[in-house]
Amino acid sequence: xxxxxxxxxxxxxxxxxxxxxxxxxxxxxxxxxxxxxxxxxxxxxxxxxxxxxxxxxxxxxxxxxxxxxxxxxxxxxxxxxxxxxxxxxxxxxxxxxxxxxxxxxxxxxxxxxxxxxxxxxxxxxxxxxxxxxxxxxxxxxxxxxxxxxxxxxxxxxxxxxxxxxxxxxxxxxxxxxxxxxxxxxxxxxxxxxxxxxxxxxxxxxxxxxxxxxxxxxxxxxxxxxxxxxxxxxxxxxxxxxxxxxxxxxxxxxxxxxxxxxxxxxxxxxxxxxxxxxxxxxxxxxxxxxxxxxxxxxxxxxxxxxxxxxxxxxxxxxxxxxxxxxxxxxxxxxxxxxxxxxxxxxxxxxxxxxxxxxxxxxxxxxxxxxxxxxxxxxxxxxxxxxxxxxxxxxxxxxxxxxxxxxxxxxxxxxxxxxxxx
Numbered sequence: 252x253x254x255x256x257x258x259x260x261x262x263x264x265x266x267x268x269x270x271x272x273x274x275x276x277x278x279x280x281x282x283x284x285x286x287x288x289x290x291x292x293x294x295x296x297x298x299x300x301x302x303x304x305x306x307x308x309x310x311x312x313x314x315x316x317x318x319x320x321x322x323x324x325x326x327x328x329x330x331x332x333x334x335x336x337x338x339x340x341x342x343x344x345x346x347x348x349x350x351x352x353x354x355x356x357x358x359x360x361x362x363x364x365x366x367x368x369x370x371x372x373x374x375x376x377x378x379x380x381x382x383x384x385x386x387x388x389x390x391x392x393x394x395x396x397x398x399x400x401x402x403x404x405x406x407x408x409x410x411x412x413x414x415x416x417x418x419x420x421x422x423x424x425x426x427x428x429x430x431x432x433x434x435x436x437x438x439x440x441x442x443x444x445x446x447x448x449x450x451x452x453x454x455x456x457x458x459x460x461x462x463x464x465x466x467x468x469x470x471x472x473x474x475x476x477x478x479x480x481x482x483x484x485x486x487x488x489x490x491x492x493x494x495x496x497x498x499x500x501x502x503x504x505x506x507x508x509x510x511x512x513x514x515x516x517x518x519x520x521x522x523x524x525x526x527x528x529x530x531x532x533x534x535x536x537x538x539x540x541x542x543x544x545x546x547x548x549x550x551x552x553x554x555x556x557x558x559x560x561x562x563x564x565x566x567x568x569x570x571x572x573x574x575x576x577x578x579x580x581x582x583x584x585x586x587x588x589x590x591x592x593x594x595x596x597x598x599x600x601x602x603x604x605x606x607x608x609x610x611x612x613x614x615x616x617x618x619x620x621x622x623x624x625x626x627x628x629x630x631x632x633x634x635x636x637x638x639x640x641x642x643x644x645x646x647x648x649x650x651x652x653x654x655x656x657x658x659x660x661x662x663x664x665x666x667x668x669x670x671x
Contacts, residue, residue, distance in 0.1 A: 290319065290323065290339060295321045296319055296322060296419070297319075297361060297363075298317060298417040298419060298421060299317075299318050299360050299361075299414055299415065299416055300317050300318070300414065300415050301314065301316045301358070301413075301414055302314065302315055302412060302413050303355055303411070303413075304410040305379070305408060305410055306407065306408040306410060307347055307348075307349075307353070307407055307408075311410075312347065316343050316357060316425070317421045317425035318339065318360070318417070319338065320361035321335070321361070322335070324336055324339055324437050324440050336440050337359060338543075339436065340429060340432070340436035341359075341436060341670065341671045342355060342356050342357055342432075342439065342670055343429070343432050343436060344432045344434040344436075346433060347385075350385060351382055351383055351384060351385060351406075352381075352382040353379055353380065353381060353382070354382070354391060354434065355377065355379050356377050356378040356379060356380070356543070356670065357377065358375070358377050358545045358554075359555070364414065364556075366413040370555065371413065371414045371555055372553060372555075373552070374548050374552040375412045375545050375555075376396075376409070376412070376546045376548055376553035376554070377412050377545050377546075378394060378395045378668075379393075379407065380392065380607050381406050385433060388434055389458055389459075389461075389576045389608060389609075390608050391469075391471075391606075391608070392569070392604050392607070393471040393473075393569075393606070393668070394407060394603070394604070395604075395605050396546060396547075396565070396567050397549060397553075397564065397603070398566065398567070399603030402600075402601075402602055404600065405603075438466040438467050440671075445616075445617075446464055446615075446616065446617065447616065448616040451616045451617055451621075452620060455621065456579060456621070458577070458579055461576045461579055461617070462576050462609065464614060464617050465610070465614055465617065468609045469607060469670050470607065470667045470668060470669050471607040472569070472570045472572070472575075472607070472665075473567050473568055473570050473604070473606065473666060474570060474655070474665050475565035475566060475664045476565075476568060476596075476662070477526035477565070478526065478527050479525075479659065479660055480525040480526070480527070481525045488659035491503070491509075491510065492656070493640070497639075498637060499634050499637055499640070499655055499656070500639065500655070500656055501639055501654065501655055502653075507654075514662070527563075546564075547565075551563060551564075567602070567603055567604065567605055567666075568594055568595065568596050568601050568602060568663075569594075569595045569604045569605050569606040570592055570593065570594050570606060570651075570665070571595055571606050572591070572608075573588075573590040574610055574622060574625075575608045575609070579611060583621070583622060584621055584622065584623065586623055586627075588628075589630070590622075590629070590631075591632075592630065592632045593632075593633045593636075594632065594634040594635070594663065596635045597635065605666075605668065607670065612625045613625075632651060634655070634657075639652060639655050651665050653665055
């Protein structure tokens with residue numbers, strides 16, 4: 252069970268499902284690969300090719316990935332299992348010349364969309380993850396926006412991407428290369444084995460093992476930040492804001508429906524709340540299998556058009572978490588230890604990025620032995636070290652606020668993108 256799965260148990264996540272549907276969609280260590288995988292095709296299988304190019308320092312990095320639709324994937328880990336998937340691979344990971352690694356995300360184009368037939372925009376932005384070390388693939392930095400590549404902290408320059416048809420012969424020729432991916436793409440198909448309590452106890456706080464056990468729940472996490480505009484918006488928010496006027500604050504459950512009505516479904520005649528000059532609906536994106544559609548650009552392209560609704564780009568910022576694998580530490584094993592989730596705004600310097608990792612709560616004995624009493628633990632969200640208050644869900648399982656307001660000027664909306 253991932254963090255979002257846990258969070259759906261709370262009332263705020265049920266409300267969030269409405270907001271997300273209108274707003275955004277949004278590992279294993281290399282030595283912890285599965286024992287391998289195999290694939291098989293049927294008469295219904297179709298194929299396409301993703302080409303994407305980047306500059307990493309002075310080195311040009313090209314991806315040429317052949318994707319199969321309606322593929323059966325069989326892994327050889329534990330007792331092994333097979334699963335039918337819409338597309339495979341959903342990602343592909345290579346080492347870089349400086350010892351890092353890159354994971355190319357693969358949009359879903361099994362409906363026949365291609366660049367040539369005009370169903371794929373020419374500014375397709377498929378998204379990619381950067382890992383500091385090919386020997387530690389527990390934390391990736393997600394480049395999920397144009398702003399990420401423009402950021403002075405960027406390690407990459409995006410040169411463009413396209414999708415075109417491929418044949419079964421292309422697929423067969425690509426299969427040996429696919430097996431060389433640093434992170435086994437079959438790890439994200441739902442296959443895997445939950446470790447026993449004995450195995451977990453023998454490997455407590457072993458991050459490589461934590462990454463292996465939770466690899467298929469890896470997601471990219473962060474917040475989208477919007478400037479709040481619109482007639483009377485400050486007056487409206489002042490009425491909902493806690494009396495002590497904190498800088499960062501969350502919307503109380505009792506006010507969530509009113510808040511959502513103001514921003515999510517505004518009266519088109521009255522036009523109350525806008526975000527960066529647009530309605531919240533303009534930012535909405537699809538979920539489920541169609542979520543893997545690329546990421547929006549400022550020109551309202553970037554994504555496979557048949558898969559999405561609104562296509563406005565958002566300002567993204569990454570979120571890290573004490574109960575995320577990269578930051579796992581023995582102190583978190585004490586039930587009295589507060590678990591912090593930090594929006595790493597860095598004064599605006601992390602604009603465009605997301606952090607991509609797995610949570611280790613909710614994984615049977617993995618979560619139970621590493622995070623005892625997790626459902627009742629205190630969890631606090633911070634922005635650049637400043638606590639968000641009050642946090643009405645601080646003791647609930649997910650406890651990541653859906654909406655955070657800064658004074659009455661900015662709105663932060665949490666998002667996650669599932670790597671599959």
